[in-house]
Amino acid sequence: MSPSPEPAAPRLLLVEDDDAVRRGLLLLLHSRGYDVRAYPSGVGLAMDPGALGCAILIADLMMPQANAIDLLAALRGASWMGRSILISGNLDAGWRARAIAAGYDAILPKPISESILVRTVEELLPMPPVGSPGREGGA
Amino acid sequence: MSESPPGARLSSAVARHAAAAGAVAASYLVRLAAEPVLGDRAPFLLFVLPVVFAILVSGRGPAVLAGLLSLVAGFSLLDPAERFAAGSLLEAVLFILVCGGIGWLDQRLATQRRLASQAARQLELLVEAASGYAIFMVDAQGFVTSWNRAAEEVLGWRRAQAIGQHCAIFLTGPDARRQAMEQLDRARREGRFSGEAWQKRADGSEFVANVSIAPIIGESGAALGFAKIVHDVTARRAEERALQRREEHLKSILATVPDAMVVIDERGIILSFSHAAERLFGYPEEAVAGRNVSLLMPSPDRERHDAYIERYLATGVPRIIGIGRIVTGLRADGSTFPMALSVGEAQAADQRLFTGFIQDLTERRDFEARLEQLESELIHVSRLNAMGTMASTLAHELNQPLTAIASYSEAAAFLLDRSEEPDTAMLRDVMGQIAEQSLRAGRIVRRLREFVSRGDLAKTIEDLPKVIEEASALALVGVREKGVATHFTYAPDATPVLIDRVQIQQVLINLMRNAVEAMEGMPARQLSVATALLDPMSVQVSIADTGCGIAPQVRDKLFEAFNSSKDSGMGLGLSICRTIVEAHGGRITALDREGGGTEFRFTLMRPQVDGDG
Numbered sequence: 001m002s003p004s005p006e007p008a009a010p011r012l013l014l015v016e017d018d019d020a021v022r023r024g025l026l027l028l029l030h031s032r033g034y035d036v037r038a039y040p041s042g043v044g045l046a047m048d049p050g051a052l053g054c055a056i057l058i059a060d061l062m063m064p065q066a067n068a069i070d071l072l073a074a075l076r077g078a079s080w081m082g083r084s085i086l087i088s089g090n091l092d093a094g095w096r097a098r099a100i101a102a103g104y105d106a107i108l109p110k111p112i113s114e115s116i117l118v119r120t121v122e123e124l125l126p127m128p129p130v131g132s133p134g135r136e137g138g139a
Numbered sequence: 140m141s142e143s144p145p146g147a148r149l150s151s152a153v154a155r156h157a158a159a160a161g162a163v164a165a166s167y168l169v170r171l172a173a174e175p176v177l178g179d180r181a182p183f184l185l186f187v188l189p190v191v192f193a194i195l196v197s198g199r200g201p202a203v204l205a206g207l208l209s210l211v212a213g214f215s216l217l218d219p220a221e222r223f224a225a226g227s228l229l230e231a232v233l234f235i236l237v238c239g240g241i242g243w244l245d246q247r248l249a250t251q252r253r254l255a256s257q258a259a260r261q262l263e264l265l266v267e268a269a270s271g272y273a274i275f276m277v278d279a280q281g282f283v284t285s286w287n288r289a290a291e292e293v294l295g296w297r298r299a300q301a302i303g304q305h306c307a308i309f310l311t312g313p314d315a316r317r318q319a320m321e322q323l324d325r326a327r328r329e330g331r332f333s334g335e336a337w338q339k340r341a342d343g344s345e346f347v348a349n350v351s352i353a354p355i356i357g358e359s360g361a362a363l364g365f366a367k368i369v370h371d372v373t374a375r376r377a378e379e380r381a382l383q384r385r386e387e388h389l390k391s392i393l394a395t396v397p398d399a400m401v402v403i404d405e406r407g408i409i410l411s412f413s414h415a416a417e418r419l420f421g422y423p424e425e426a427v428a429g430r431n432v433s434l435l436m437p438s439p440d441r442e443r444h445d446a447y448i449e450r451y452l453a454t455g456v457p458r459i460i461g462i463g464r465i466v467t468g469l470r471a472d473g474s475t476f477p478m479a480l481s482v483g484e485a486q487a488a489d490q491r492l493f494t495g496f497i498q499d500l501t502e503r504r505d506f507e508a509r510l511e512q513l514e515s516e517l518i519h520v521s522r523l524n525a526m527g528t529m530a531s532t533l534a535h536e537l538n539q540p541l542t543a544i545a546s547y548s549e550a551a552a553f554l555l556d557r558s559e560e561p562d563t564a565m566l567r568d569v570m571g572q573i574a575e576q577s578l579r580a581g582r583i584v585r586r587l588r589e590f591v592s593r594g595d596l597a598k599t600i601e602d603l604p605k606v607i608e609e610a611s612a613l614a615l616v617g618v619r620e621k622g623v624a625t626h627f628t629y630a631p632d633a634t635p636v637l638i639d640r641v642q643i644q645q646v647l648i649n650l651m652r653n654a655v656e657a658m659e660g661m662p663a664r665q666l667s668v669a670t671a672l673l674d675p676m677s678v679q680v681s682i683a684d685t686g687c688g689i690a691p692q693v694r695d696k697l698f699e700a701f702n703s704s705k706d707s708g709m710g711l712g713l714s715i716c717r718t719i720v721e722a723h724g725g726r727i728t729a730l731d732r733e734g735g736g737t738e739f740r741f742t743l744m745r746p747q748v749d750g751d752g
């Protein structure tokens with residue numbers, strides 16, 4: 001009866017300020033059997049137990065309030081050890097380097113190829129949690 | 140009451156009975172006080188009050204006690220002589236009837252109250268148990284007044300936090316408040332609001348929900364509030380979207396499949412008509428969908444197609460399904476064309492579908508015709524070259540000086556024979572004539588070559604790989620079946636070239652056919668064609684085989700006419716090749732390859748463009 005997927009479904013954390021993109025990705029990932037928590041902003045997520053329970057973060061680089069680099073740092077600060085995917089429509093070399101330094105496992109350009117996103121999620125899911133929260137300390 | 144311990148229950152029962160008795164006693168005192176006024180009239184009337192009190196407040200037992208006590212008290216008030224008179228007894232009976240009636244009414248009311256509260260309780264349980272459905276009420280201004288357990292799960296707000304919030308907090312977007320009020324207004328006006336919308340949980344995350352709102356109308360007709368039901372339909376929406384995606388994907392594939400595709404049902408009615416089919420037959424899909432597929436075929440198939448399907452459905456014996464055949468199609472403009480038709484069968488949900496894949500053979504036939512034309516052109520050139528230049532002209536032109544030389548030689552012999560001292564001056568003159576005729580013969584040969592060289596070359600700028608590919612399509616017909624592997628390597632900078640395409644293709648065909656023939660019966664059969672840029676002016680083409688090589692005795696005269704190692708043929712092939720290549724300003728050579736086989740190389744000129752190195 002419950003509309004949400006099986007309790008065992010991996011939970012994904014989607015943070016994207018663009019309504020259309022966020023909702024489209026939510027439905028896409030939901031249809032692939034993932035339990036998706038979609039937020040228009042990353043503010044306060046580091047204090048949200050629901051967000052910290054997610055296995056993978058999918059975040060848009062540029063958001064009005066907190067960018068994806070800061071968001072990952074905040075989540076790591078809250079001892080979150082999941083894997084992370086950065087999506088961005090305009091990623092120059094400088095931002096790319098910062099994203100890698102911040103510890104993003106994958107960087108996907110926008111417009112997002114849905115099949116590539118799904119494949120990336122499938123590849124990252126079985127990976128062990130990120131070693132220690134402080135490992136990516138460079139960011 | 141039921142929760143009280145037995146001791147307390149007992150003391151409560153005692154207290155209730157005592158209260159009932161007390162009420163009767165109080166009435167008795169009041170009646171006593173009224174004795175001077177009332178006398179013996181209505182001795183029981185006042186006791187209705189304590190009985191009713193007991194019925195309403197204390198329950199059935201105390202009420203019966205109060206009734207009995209009231210009867211005793213009523214009779215005690217009467218004058219002993221009148222106590223059991225008929226009037227008094229009648230009053231007592233009336234008193235009992237009134238009290239009984241009140242008791243009965245109360246019983247009924249109590250039952251109804253119990254049923255009502257039971258129903259309310261059940262409803263409450265139902266609302267609470269409705270898992271997945273957030274059910275809550277808002278007042279007329281939209282503030283939450285009740286909240287079920289599922290609402291806590293679905294929307295993420297605890298009951299205590301949610302009560303008193305405005306229902307706009309569950310909506311997304313900057314004008315959530317206005318939207319929320321609009322929805323309530325619509326529910327008020329239309330009696331109901333229902334729709335799918337993105338909703339926001341307490342933590343800010345979003346989901347798609349089915350929202351329905353029903354107004355709660357009071358007796359005055361005004362909306363007292365609204366019942367809202369919010370149900371998470373993200374999963375359903377995601378599934379629908381995935382389905383839609385798959386369908387779009389399929390459609391896009393079908394739109395780009397080069398073969399025309401027509402889907403029909405068991406009655407031959409067209410269900411779908413692909414883009415390629417639209418182009419091929421000249422009908423838009425909407426013009427043929429729903430019509431019988433027989434309109435795409437000329438007679439007699441047109442009249443018989445329904446019978447074809449019926450026969451297949453009846454017998455199960457396919458004539459075309461899964462086999463494919465070449466049939467004739469009928470375009471919208473009435474013209475017909477050859478087409479390859481293959482039909483697949485599919486069982487979809489509740490109906491049997493047939494899908495026809497159609498390949499237009501018109502173009503393929505055109506292509507074959509073009510190849511034939513090319514071949515005849517080549518044969519023509521070949522014949523012209525061979526017969527014209529090498530034999531006929533050569534023989535005729537050379538006859539003149541040769542005849543002259545023969546005549547002068549005879550004349551010289553005659554001069555020598557006739558006298559012992561020949562006329563040396565005359566003899567010298569004859570010899571001079573002979574020499575001159577020899578030179579003339581030489582000039583004829585040279586002029587002939589120049590003529591052939593200049594030929595009527597129609598030089599154009601051609602893409603070399605394309606020229607080679609066309610030639611190989613002709614030269615290598617059936618070659619793969621002979622087990623010859625072919626390998627083409629094109630240097631990207633070795634094109635274009637300035638050539639007479641037909642003549643150079645003749646060279647290529649000759650060399651490739653020679654190569655294939657040379658490899659017959661050889662263990663390794665590999666034909667390699669390659670191009671390379673030699674210098675800024677010229678390009679080299681090489682055709683190498685792993686054949687038997689060139690016999691030493693023919694090697695020196697390889698490119699001369701009438702020199703053939705083959706059983707058939709005039710031995711003109713390579714001499715024509717050389718003539719053509721040299722006419723193009725190039726050179727042709729033959730080399731032995733390491734490990735056996737021969738490699739022919741010839742050069743071609745690149746088109747000279749100003750500023751092009």
